[in-house]
Amino acid sequence: MHQLYNVLNNKQTNITPMIGSISWRSNINELGDQLDFEIALNDDRYFPINPVDIGSMIRLKNEDEIFRGIVVSEERNGRNSMNYTCFDYAFYLNKSKGIYQFNKIPGKKAIEIILNDFKIPIGNIAPITTLINKIYYDRPLSDIVKEIIDIAEKEKGIKYRMEMRQGKLYIEKQEDLVVKATFRLAENIQPYDITKSISNPNRKRTIEDMKNSIKIVFGDKVIAEQKDEGLIKQYGLFQEVKAVDQKDTAKAKNTAKNILKELGKVFEENSVEMIGNDKVRAGRIIEIEEPVTGMSGQYLIKDVTHTIKNGIHRMQVGLGVK
Numbered sequence: 001m002h003q004l005y006n007v008l009n010n011k012q013t014n015i016t017p018m019i020g021s022i023s024w025r026s027n028i029n030e031l032g033d034q035l036d037f038e039i040a041l042n043d044d045r046y047f048p049i050n051p052v053d054i055g056s057m058i059r060l061k062n063e064d065e066i067f068r069g070i071v072v073s074e075e076r077n078g079r080n081s082m083n084y085t086c087f088d089y090a091f092y093l094n095k096s097k098g099i100y101q102f103n104k105i106p107g108k109k110a111i112e113i114i115l116n117d118f119k120i121p122i123g124n125i126a127p128i129t130t131l132i133n134k135i136y137y138d139r140p141l142s143d144i145v146k147e148i149i150d151i152a153e154k155e156k157g158i159k160y161r162m163e164m165r166q167g168k169l170y171i172e173k174q175e176d177l178v179v180k181a182t183f184r185l186a187e188n189i190q191p192y193d194i195t196k197s198i199s200n201p202n203r204k205r206t207i208e209d210m211k212n213s214i215k216i217v218f219g220d221k222v223i224a225e226q227k228d229e230g231l232i233k234q235y236g237l238f239q240e241v242k243a244v245d246q247k248d249t250a251k252a253k254n255t256a257k258n259i260l261k262e263l264g265k266v267f268e269e270n271s272v273e274m275i276g277n278d279k280v281r282a283g284r285i286i287e288i289e290e291p292v293t294g295m296s297g298q299y300l301i302k303d304v305t306h307t308i309k310n311g312i313h314r315m316q317v318g319l320g321v322k
Contacts, residue, residue: 001062004058052074097139107151133247212237226260228260
């Protein structure tokens, strides 16, 4: 059973009995998760006093801790309820700017420097060995971290995912974050695969963002090129041209290959509704078999919104190709 706790001035209070509804969301394009909840208010002297305030730490727990963050805003709705919005501790990276000069520092080390400067606890950072040689001036810290990861992904062809767990930041290979999610109708009944509870499936396939020919240029010269002749024959030519600095010319062929790997495909924008499971987070991978739309195989979770109301946990999930 989900429990919500407020921590203020070193005092932890279980506020679950006061909660009307809870929702939390994550999006692959955003660093950090958001949690919203509603507290019922009552003037009765026997009704519990609301301990929540801006700056409170909020913890959502089930079997494990799902969310830990701070209250950043509150909104009073008449006399009967108060709505709160919380963000996890990646919020500080989104709202703070910095100046950094990295001189051929491995990506992992560069990210650790930023996190340590702003006292963001580190859970685990994958071995990002790509050398970062760049000056960042007056940029949000989250943008700097995401750009370092983007540089590494284009060079290595490896996808990474950032997420907060129990107040610590993890950056791991996306391929390692495969969700095997289940639900139980009752404690004495065997668990079922949550994908068996799919409703309202929607699938959109498109070639609007496809690129099947990649050219890397330095100055006015093409220094590397990669094509997928099969995709060109089937769908026509969609070409991408990327300019690089002199320091990146040695990696041009590998960069072209990895950009083609990322963009040389039919894209999908899918969505489903399912029974909720706490393990389903943006950036992770889930296997879907859905006969109505034809979704079949592993899909990237692009965004997800969980809601708990009247004791029922549901989620809306946006999916794309890996």
